[in-house]
Amino acid sequence: MISFLRGTVAHVGLSTAVIDLNGAGMSVYATPQTLSHLKVGTEAKLFTSMIVREDSLTLFGFADDDERDVFDVLLSVSGVGPRLALAVLAVHEPEAIRVAAHTGDGKAFTKVPGIGPKVAGRIVLELAGKLVPHGTSTGAAPAAAANTEWKPQVVAAMTSLGWSEKDANGSIDKAMADSPELVDAGNVAQILRATLRWLGQDGARAGSRVGSRG
Numbered sequence: 001m002i003s004f005l006r007g008t009v010a011h012v013g014l015s016t017a018v019i020d021l022n023g024a025g026m027s028v029y030a031t032p033q034t035l036s037h038l039k040v041g042t043e044a045k046l047f048t049s050m051i052v053r054e055d056s057l058t059l060f061g062f063a064d065d066d067e068r069d070v071f072d073v074l075l076s077v078s079g080v081g082p083r084l085a086l087a088v089l090a091v092h093e094p095e096a097i098r099v100a101a102h103t104g105d106g107k108a109f110t111k112v113p114g115i116g117p118k119v120a121g122r123i124v125l126e127l128a129g130k131l132v133p134h135g136t137s138t139g140a141a142p143a144a145a146a147n148t149e150w151k152p153q154v155v156a157a158m159t160s161l162g163w164s165e166k167d168a169n170g171s172i173d174k175a176m177a178d179s180p181e182l183v184d185a186g187n188v189a190q191i192l193r194a195t196l197r198w199l200g201q202d203g204a205r206a207g208s209r210v211g212s213r214g
Contacts, residue, residue: 002059006045009038017061019044028061029082031090037063051082060086070094070131077126079119088112095134101127104153104188106160121161125196128189150186157192171195 010025011018017038018025028046038044046061047068060082062068067089074085074097088097091112100108101124109120151172158168172191175198176183182191 002048002050004045004047005059005061007043009040009042009044012038012040017044017046019046026059028059029086030061031067031086033090034061034063034067049082058082062089066094070097073127073130074123076130077123079122084112084114087114098131098133100124101131102133102189104128104157104192106157110160117160118162121157124157124160124189125192128193150188150191153188154191154195157188158195171199174198 005019005021005026005028007019007021007026009017010020012035015035016027016029017035018027028048030046034046046063047065048062049060049068049071051058051060060068060071062071071082071085071089074080074088075082088109092100092108096108099105104124106117106120106124109115109123110117115123151169154172155165155168158171159165163171172195175195176191178198179194182194
């Protein structure tokens with residue numbers, strides 16, 4: 001595993017840079033922001049993440065280890081590959097990604113080219129609990145989402161997954177009737193997961209009722 005590269009910048013392109021390591025040129029993919037700080041002929045250090053596939057080894061470079069860590073977590077989302085994860089970092093700072101994931105803000109991810117509402121909803125759902133804003137404990141509700149402001153964010157996440165706003169509101173209300181402690185905490189990610197679990201259970205009950213009538 002190559003954790004970082006330090007060497008002379010030999011080339012800067014639209015999406016890649018080449019770092020000269022004592023005569024060996026290493027090609028690295030990076031965001032436009034990272035590339036803009038690289039100057040040919042000067043020394044640079046890039047934190048890296050290596051993607052290993054059967055037919056290739058690809059390096060992705062970052063200005064700091066915080067960007068790299070968020071990149072690696074984004075790769076854990078089903079359907080999100082390294083190019084798409086890099087695109088997310090090209091649009092949002094790492095902390096903004098943490099906040100969006102923690103508060104269930106799917107719309108923030110739709111600002112990234114190549115990410116539609118369904119993928120954004122999946123990112124929010126799968127990153128819940130994995131990315132936490134700095135200064136926020138894993139189990140604590142973000143201040144902006146506490147008690148009174150969580151519902152619009154949960155509704156937005158559900159509509160990004162394909163539910164209508166009316167169905168989302170109704171499902172949230174019914175799910176929270178069973179989990180009032182989540183309402184008091186106001187944690188968007190926990191409420192979203194609980195509502196989706198409730199929908200799955202309700203669908204199973206509905207299917208059972210239909211089967212018994214048949």
